[in-house]
Amino acid sequence: MPIVNRIAEFAEDMTAWRRHLHTIPELSFDCPKTAAFIAERLREIGVDEMHEGIAQTGIVAIINGQGDGPTIGLRADFDGLPIIEATGLDYASVHEGKMHACGHDGHTTMLLGAARYLAETRNFSGRVALIFQPAEENGGGAEVMVKEGIMDTFDISQVYGIHNAPGFVAGGFYTTPGPIMAAVDTFHIDIKGVGGHGAMPHETCDPVIAACGIAQAIQTIVSRNHYALDDLVVSVTQIHTGTVDNVIPDYAYMNGTVRTFDPKVQDMVERRLGEIVAGQAASYGVTAELRYERGYPATINCAKEAAHATDVAVEIAGEGKVVADAGREMGAEDFAYMLEKRPGAYLFLGQGESAGLHHPEYNFNDDVAPVGASFFARLVERSQPLEGAQ
Known part of the structure; x- marks a missing residue:
């Protein structure tokens, strides 16, 4: 059963939805056009409830199954990135400087496709909560939706999400138990400092x-303050200073990212950064201030x-295209906030060879959207089966 037959029948509609979404990328929480398009599709699909304006532009839609049962949550993010698109596609972004360079247009399409099928068939018990979320890239929309009470308001008992994966076999899945992203x-x-003549x-x-x-000393945190077999990344990614070749400036700014899995390691990195910044500043006769911001959890x-999700993925993609214990990655994902509140799992769906995520030439592979929609649909049917159903 590689793709649910009914979903395959409306795959062209899904492609049209995805390509329209690709033309109108919006950023962070400010996604009114995207949210309006999703809401319009959901009304056409015939969901039983639709709750808009969560986390500004987020939506939770409910589809009732047959008979009593729990509520399973399925999540898709829908914000874009501040990137100038370089694909040359006839459906490229019409919003200058904004682009769907991470496939959130595809994630949304997969969930809409699953919604259409589930609303037609209702071959499950309980309810499905379709979670359409803004601000995954910046702002932590998942955290905001959780804080606004979606897990309790809609009595969600478990929650699942998918992200596309360039470079992994198209239509295949991988995941892992335990920590999967940092x-x-x-x-x-x-x-x-004190500026002057060069x-x-x-x-x-x-x-x-x-x-x-300071940048050189920061590198010792990983190499000298941390157990080598544990995962940790500390990267300096920006240094901005100076204006001209013959002037020593007054000021410099540095920025970087820290990726961890253990809160104790987070604490250590923050402490060592403070010590290094203070010590190096003193040694060079300047003053320096560290600001450390905790972001998405693991x-x-x-x-x-x-x-369970792996079993469903095998049903859809075949055992040879599913990796159940792929290990963890140093990327981050705000779906973490939902998994802190409810049991569930996050999976990656291969989209074949393509430009990488966040690249100006990236484009979601429309051929895998029906695979993702089929996974969501069968996940619901197998998680909350009708009495006597398999």
Whole structure:
């Protein structure tokens, strides 16, 4: 059963939906056109309830099955990225400087496809809560939706999500029990020195040299303060300073990312960053301030639900195209907030060879959308079967 037959019949509609969404990418929570398109499709599909305006532009739609039972949550994110699209497609973004470069247009389409099938067939007990979420890329829309009470309001008992995966076999799945994606933190360092003439550095306290020293010292956190077999990434990603070749500036700014799985490791990194920044600033005669921001927590799959989702994936894709214990990745995902509140699992759906995520030439593979929709549909039917059904 590679693809549910009924979903295959409206695959062309799904392609049209996805390509329209691709033309209108919006950012963070400010996604009114995207939300309006989703709501219009849901009304056509015939959902039983639709709740709009959650986390500003998020939507939760309910489809009732046959008979009593729990509520299973299915989530799709729908925000884009501030990237100038370079695909040259005839359905490329019409919103300048914005692009669906992470496949959220495809995620939304897969959930809409599952919704259409489930609303037609209702071959399940209980209810399905379709969660359409803004601000995954920036802002933590999942956290906001959780804080606004969706898990309790809609009595969601378990929750699942999918992300596309360029470079993995098209239509295949992979996941893992336990931690699957890292927590992400951000650090900012403001360095204040004394500027002056580039030919007279002895009269200055140079923030450029201090920034270089701090950047090098930060690398010792992973290599000297952390057990080598545990996962940790600390990357300096920005240094901004100076305006011209013969002026030593007054100020430098540094920025970077931290990826961890263990809160104790997070604490260690924040402490060591503070010590390094203070020590290096003193050694160079400048002042420096560290701002450390905790971001999305680690995404942790529940073992039971991950195994169940794997079984469904095998039914859809075939055993040879499903990896059940793929290990964890250092990327981050705000679906973590939903998994903190309810058991569930997060999976990746291969889309074959393509440009990578967040690349200006990336484009979601429309051929795999029916696979993802079929996975969601069968996940519901197998999680909440009708009496006597398989």
